[in-house]
Amino acid sequence: MMYGWTGTLLRVNLTTRQISKEPLREEWARDFIGGRGLGARYLFAEVDPQIDPLSPENKLIFATGPLTGTNASCGARYMVVTKGPLTNAITTSNSGGHWGPELKAAGYDLLIVEGRAATPCYLWIYDDRVEIRDAGHLWGKTVWEAEEHLRQELGVPDAIVASIGPAGEKLVRFACIMNDLHRAAGRSGVGAVMGSKQLKAIAVRGTGGVRLADPHAFFAAHWAMKVKLRESPVTSQGLPIYGTEVLVNVINEHGALPTRNHQQSVFERAEEISGERLTETRLVANKACFACTIACGRVTALPGEAAGKYMVTTHPHNWQIAGEGPEYEAAWALGAQCGIGDLDALIKANWLCNELGMDAISFGATVAAAMELYEKGAISLAQTEIPLTFGSAEALLVMAEKTAYREGFGHELAEGSKRMTEKFGRPELFMGVKGQEFAAYEARAIQGMGLGYATSNRGACHLKAYTVAAEILGLPRQMDPRATEGKAELTKLFQDATATVDATGLCQFLTFGIGLEEILPQLVAATGVQYTLEELLKIGERIWNLERWWNERAGLTGKDDTLPRRILEEPLPSGPAKGQVNRLGEMLPEYYRLRGWDAEGRITREKLQELGLV
Amino acid sequence: MRQLRIIPDRCTGCMQCELACSFVQTGTFQPSRSVIRVYVFDEQASYAPYTCFQCDEAWCMTACPVNAIALDPATGAKVVLDSVCVGCAVCTIACPYGTVFYNPDTHKAFKCDLCGGDPACVTACPTEAIAYVEMGQPDWLASWAQRVSTGVQALQEGGSA
Ligand code: SF4
Ligand code: SF4
Numbered sequence: 001m002m003y004g005w006t007g008t009l010l011r012v013n014l015t016t017r018q019i020s021k022e023p024l025r026e027e028w029a030r031d032f033i034g035g036r037g038l039g040a041r042y043l044f045a046e047v048d049p050q051i052d053p054l055s056p057e058n059k060l061i062f063a064t065g066p067l068t069g070t071n072a073s074c075g076a077r078y079m080v081v082t083k084g085p086l087t088n089a090i091t092t093s094n095s096g097g098h099w100g101p102e103l104k105a106a107g108y109d110l111l112i113v114e115g116r117a118a119t120p121c122y123l124w125i126y127d128d129r130v131e132i133r134d135a136g137h138l139w140g141k142t143v144w145e146a147e148e149h150l151r152q153e154l155g156v157p158d159a160i161v162a163s164i165g166p167a168g169e170k171l172v173r174f175a176c177i178m179n180d181l182h183r184a185a186g187r188s189g190v191g192a193v194m195g196s197k198q199l200k201a202i203a204v205r206g207t208g209g210v211r212l213a214d215p216h217a218f219f220a221a222h223w224a225m226k227v228k229l230r231e232s233p234v235t236s237q238g239l240p241i242y243g244t245e246v247l248v249n250v251i252n253e254h255g256a257l258p259t260r261n262h263q264q265s266v267f268e269r270a271e272e273i274s275g276e277r278l279t280e281t282r283l284v285a286n287k288a289c290f291a292c293t294i295a296c297g298r299v300t301a302l303p304g305e306a307a308g309k310y311m312v313t314t315h316p317h318n319w320q321i322a323g324e325g326p327e328y329e330a331a332w333a334l335g336a337q338c339g340i341g342d343l344d345a346l347i348k349a350n351w352l353c354n355e356l357g358m359d360a361i362s363f364g365a366t367v368a369a370a371m372e373l374y375e376k377g378a379i380s381l382a383q384t385e386i387p388l389t390f391g392s393a394e395a396l397l398v399m400a401e402k403t404a405y406r407e408g409f410g411h412e413l414a415e416g417s418k419r420m421t422e423k424f425g426r427p428e429l430f431m432g433v434k435g436q437e438f439a440a441y442e443a444r445a446i447q448g449m450g451l452g453y454a455t456s457n458r459g460a461c462h463l464k465a466y467t468v469a470a471e472i473l474g475l476p477r478q479m480d481p482r483a484t485e486g487k488a489e490l491t492k493l494f495q496d497a498t499a500t501v502d503a504t505g506l507c508q509f510l511t512f513g514i515g516l517e518e519i520l521p522q523l524v525a526a527t528g529v530q531y532t533l534e535e536l537l538k539i540g541e542r543i544w545n546l547e548r549w550w551n552e553r554a555g556l557t558g559k560d561d562t563l564p565r566r567i568l569e570e571p572l573p574s575g576p577a578k579g580q581v582n583r584l585g586e587m588l589p590e591y592y593r594l595r596g597w598d599a600e601g602r603i604t605r606e607k608l609q610e611l612g613l614v
Numbered sequence: 615m616r617q618l619r620i621i622p623d624r625c626t627g628c629m630q631c632e633l634a635c636s637f638v639q640t641g642t643f644q645p646s647r648s649v650i651r652v653y654v655f656d657e658q659a660s661y662a663p664y665t666c667f668q669c670d671e672a673w674c675m676t677a678c679p680v681n682a683i684a685l686d687p688a689t690g691a692k693v694v695l696d697s698v699c700v701g702c703a704v705c706t707i708a709c710p711y712g713t714v715f716y717n718p719d720t721h722k723a724f725k726c727d728l729c730g731g732d733p734a735c736v737t738a739c740p741t742e743a744i745a746y747v748e749m750g751q752p753d754w755l756a757s758w759a760q761r762v763s764t765g766v767q768a769l770q771e772g773g774s775a
Binding site: 098181207211285288 | 626627628629633634640642643645646647656657659660740741
């Protein structure tokens with residue numbers, strides 16, 4: 001009997017329509033914990049890294065952690081692990097809400113979806129009853145319509161649904177998987193992988209429970225963590241009051257808010273799209289994910305005039321009711337990055353992204369790249385049909401629909417900015433790494449983020465090593481964002497620690513208030529495995545190396561650990577970080593050394609041995 | 615006598631109360647066995663936790679054919695006596711609020727017993743949406759009559775103007 005873990009893996013092959021339940025590999029669970037780690041371990045064992053991510057050979061792994069579904073604060077997460085069509089690398093996209101805990105309550109730690117269905121289908125998991133059902137009538141529906149429809153059709157109002165929207169169906173390279181209407185396993189195109197399998201949705205109802213090895217110790221640790229979260233200003237005030245959007249002003253003041261496809265790093269209209277403004281004018285309520293004691297979720301609504309402001313044809317009645325977001329990253333990508341300072345337009349665009357099922361970060365950033373292409377004359381009005389000028393909220397909203405349905409110029413946007421800028425002859429305007437667009441932090445103003453972006457295993461990503469915590473927020477200690485000293489060490493440490501957190505089933509926002517020290521006793525008490533702090537960091541390092549190794553076998557090399565020329569060579573034109581570039585060259589060799597890799601960034605045999613990977 | 619006071623406006627829908635309650639009931643985290651339930655109305659941005667009111671005139675108690683629901687004099691809770699309950703589920707139908715449940719595994723009814731005077735949901739709630747406080751037994755009928763007559767009055771005034 002396993003504790004924390006359910007001990008069971010559900011495998012569904014859509015080609016053969018075979019459904020099987022297997023015992024979880026206990027030694028892997030021990031060594032990789034769950035979520036991102038365990039998901040990567042199974043991917044590594046089962047999927048050839050060379051395959052086309054949108055082929056039936058790719059697998060879609062949904063992985064919970066041992067703390068998912070417990071009352072550990074923020075124990076809500078599941079991780080989608082697969083080969084990403086945006087990056088052609090391993091991707092690990094994580095979502096909260098209630099879906100992960102429901103899968104666990106149904107009795108499964110992991111769900112592995114294989115093959116490709118002949119016609120659109122959905123999965124219905126009700127505890128141990130699992131069915132593949134026809135989804136012909138759901139294909140084409142938005143995420144919100146599909147969720148509502150499925151609950152009614154199944155007659156189980158408590159069923160929790162993860163689904164794709166039109167963007168996933170149309171294989172938009174940054175389509176996401178949505179659950180609970182507004183929660184997204186967002187990046188790298190996991191929704192396109194689901195779409196390629198003709199899998200519209202996975203509805204789950206679980207009535208079982210999660211067992212603990214040592215309930216007394218667990219509750220003691222739970223309380224200690226809750227108290228710490230209440231004491232931290234970020235988790236007790238910043239996030240609950242303003243949400244992640246609290247960062248807009250902070251990052252802008254540091255001259256680190258990428259603006260107009262990274263042409264500037266200070267957005268003159270930041271105030272108008274800030275968390276403060278959102279909270280004052282458009283916030284209706286806070287919403288928590290399962291077991292979350294922070295509740296950063298923003299439920300927003302638009303009053304009459306604002307709701308009717310821009311023409312949107314997909315699903316207009318939804319503008320009249322409450323939706324969610326935008327979060328910081330979305331507000332930045334749709335806002336500052338596109339030069340748009342109209343909060344209502346961002347709220348709408350964000351809702352559209354959720355409803356149509358695409359990653360608001362990559363979508364916004366790709367529109368921004370298209371705007372620069374347009375302003376530089378690389379694409380014309382004849383192609384775009386609407387002037388794609390920076391600051392045009394209308395263009396943003398029109399393109400959101402067109403992209404999700406791959407209509408008109410949306411077909412180009414749907415490929416992501418790397419492929420789009422290449423196609424129109426200006427590859428240097430792609431602002432990202434390994435095919436994936438940057439997140440909302442300018443790497444010229446925050447040196448460590450540059451290293452983090454460059455070395456991330458799933459392309460540019462802020463969630464793999466959030467060095468902003470140290471470089472801007474002073475957590476756990478303040479470091480100079482302009483300096484490169486110590487950043488290699490910081491990045492490695494954050495990468496490893498974050499991988500561990502991602503493996504437990506907890507939310508990364510916890511780590512604003514607590515560290516692995518607080519997570520450790522909960523993990524031990526839940527699972528009964530006597531992990532130590534050193535071991536947890538080792539596990540993080542193991543996960544990181546495994547992902548990297550898989551990427552190596554997919555064809556990625558140290559040459560991919562780089563940044564666009566603009567970030568490395570063009571000094572920032574204005575603001576507090578004026579004159580700076582990212583000095584990646586000062587950090588990367590040290591980083592490789594600390595990682596124990598060779599000078600070209602290749603993983604060494606010794607490292608793999610040390611981590612027990614060979 | 616203390617009672618559970620629920621302030622839905624404070625609720626964020628985090629389910630900590632369901633988790634805590636189910637742990638008390640089953641020793642595992644199993645929200646489907648919680649007797650406090652949080653209803654989520656996404657489009658209205660509203661979360662409504664609710665559980666047994668421990669009615670003065672408890673219909674569940676009156677309905678039970680074998681007197682398996684008893685009054686705990688210390689807390690005022692109406693408590694299912696497992697040894698007496700025959701699992702007929704009549705109480706689950708009798709309760710006008712739908713807060714008595716049937717456990718298909720044990721074949722018994724189960725409901726809120728106020729955790730014997732230290733409700734776990736109250737301790738668990740991070741937003742103080744649930745409190746365990748002294749509150750006079752509300753006179754539902756009187757407050758309803760009050761609301762209706764104010765409404766009628768307003769209508770009349772509106773009509774005469
Ligand atoms: S279970 Fe229902 S009828 Fe019985 S005391 Fe509670 S609210 Fe009243
Ligand atoms: S614990 Fe409190 S905030 Fe969370 S769902 Fe229950 S009542 Fe709402």
